[in-house]
Amino acid sequence: MNDAESSASFVSALGAFSQSLASSGIAIYGIEYDFMHFGCWTIELGSRHSRSLLQWDGKESLMSLSESDVADSQAPRNWRLVAEEPVLDRSTPSQVFAAAEKMVTGNVGT
Secondary structure, eight states: OOHHHHHHHHHHHHHHHHHHHHTTTOEEEEEEEETTTTTEEEEEEEETTEEEEEEEETTTTEEEEEEEEOSSTTSOOOOEEEEEEEOSOOSSHHHHHHHHHHHHHHHOOO
8 A cells, every 4th residue: 555545545434433433422622643653643532621642653553542531722732641552453543543443432521
């Protein structure tokens, strides 16, 4: 798979992930993606006053989830790590986002 196909696959999997979270009332508020750094990404998600930070370390195949209460959109976040685990089935972005969804829906209060 070339770079263009890889990035398109990531965006497609992200879209499906977002749609699935939306059905549970979970919104995505911010995304950082670094294709050239092993496909690492960070996603801030949750609700207006309760956020989670989902991080994927593509080099180490490690996913972590932190949580923070949010007074308003400008308030600083005080992240607390709530889960961290390796992702064994990670050959496609869809598989990584499937693991992410399990982690998020198992830990995020909506």
